[in-house]
């Protein structure tokens with residue numbers, strides 16, 4: 001891989017300039033105002049793949065935003081790696097909290113990134129990360145050192161739950177056939193401690209409505225005698241988690257595959273300073289489920305969180321009113337063993353039982369996603385560990401990611417292959433938040449590491 005590495009060193013600035021072009025397009029999949037931008041981004045990704053040397057590049061229509069496909073099959077007898085990523089991004093709001101425009105990428109130094117980091121929506125999640133694969137591929141092609149077959153599949157709907165991807169994958173099983181799937185859309189522990197995500201949490205997302213009277217009412221004339229849906233919704237939500245931090249939905253913890261003692265030991269090795277953690281996000285104290293460490297709470301344990309709650313008067317000044325309706329969006333992160341449909345049904349059955357007879361409760365499930373686990377005995381894990389350990393000059397460790405990439409479990413069901421989550425971001429990159437950024441160290445280290453993954457995977 002010497003020539004590949006040399007090509008990378010010689011083209012660093014151009015790689016960055018190209019990423020900046022990609023980051024300038026606001027490919028927000030959730031907001032219909034940006035539909036054209038999402039399509040434009042797909043075009044650009046296809047262009048980059050072609051220029052890098054991919055064959056069969058195509059923008060594949062789906063029921064929603066297109067998937068960009070491209071491949072290089074050098075020898076059918078060699079292993080095939082499918083690279084997955086997403087070119088869509090989260091909405092930028094609250095926009096006023098960005099120090100520079102979310103789609104006007106700038107490079108700034110930070111304490112964690114003395115080499116500089118690129119600030120833009122999508123820089124770490126996931127444009128900056130999938131782009132590393134395009135550039136690593138380009139370098140291997142240019143150096144004539146590509147050791148296996150590669151297929152790229154970069155989608156445009158990940159941030160809205162990949163609704164069209166299920167059918168796309170089902171309809172393209174042969175085309176997507178592979179020996180392993182490689183994804184960079186997660187984080188490492190720190191720039192001094194490489195890690196591989198061997199797990200992802202699943203998701204069950206639900207919206208609820210509590211309805212009281214037919215109309216908003218004067219809170220003096222009626223107050224005290226009629227149900228207040230907001231008060232009731234708050235007390236219902238409060239009952240969902242007990243004072244030990246356990247979720248009270250009957251059967252919620254059934255079937256969970258607990259991490260082995262070995263895995264818990266491995267997790268305990270992750271360097272973690274609670275004071276730094278609190279400081280980094282501006283909280284006075286941590287909290288969570290009794291009996292588990294912060295790292296476990298945020299990765300191996302399931303959660304229930306209100307993502308939004310509204311109703312009543314929220315305009316300026318005061319209005320004395322009893323609202324007729326209250327709403328909340330609630331998400332549950334699930335861990336291996338839990339099934340999103342099953343958990344959603346348990347919530348649907350349980351939540352209304354927490355309400356008094358005075359109100360009507362509606363429960364509306366949104367998207368879900370299955371959790372995922374990669375055994376450390378898998379060839380792909382071993383190859384990733386070797387590759388990371390080589391370029392970071394430090395042994396990579398296994399950890400679980402707290403976030404979700406629902407398509408990963410679907411890939412396993414439909415294509416029968418495992419995904420290796422070799423991400424290069426940091427939790428402090430503030431993905432989904434204002435001032436998202438991606439370290440230049442991480443961007444380049446990723447490009448340098450990826451070729452070794454292929455090399456070691458072929459050798460495994």
Ligand code: BES
Pocket residue numbers: 125126158159160161162185186187200203367369401402403404405406
């Ligand atoms: N890249 C993230 C997922 C992630 C981040 C996993 C960090 C592990 C560590 C992905 O783009 C994402 O945001 N996923 C959503 C899924 C949802 C939209 C279905 C999530 O986790 O909320």
Ligand code: MN
Pocket residue numbers: 086125126158185
């Ligand atoms: Mn992502």
Ligand code: MN
Pocket residue numbers: 090125159431432
């Ligand atoms: Mn995301």
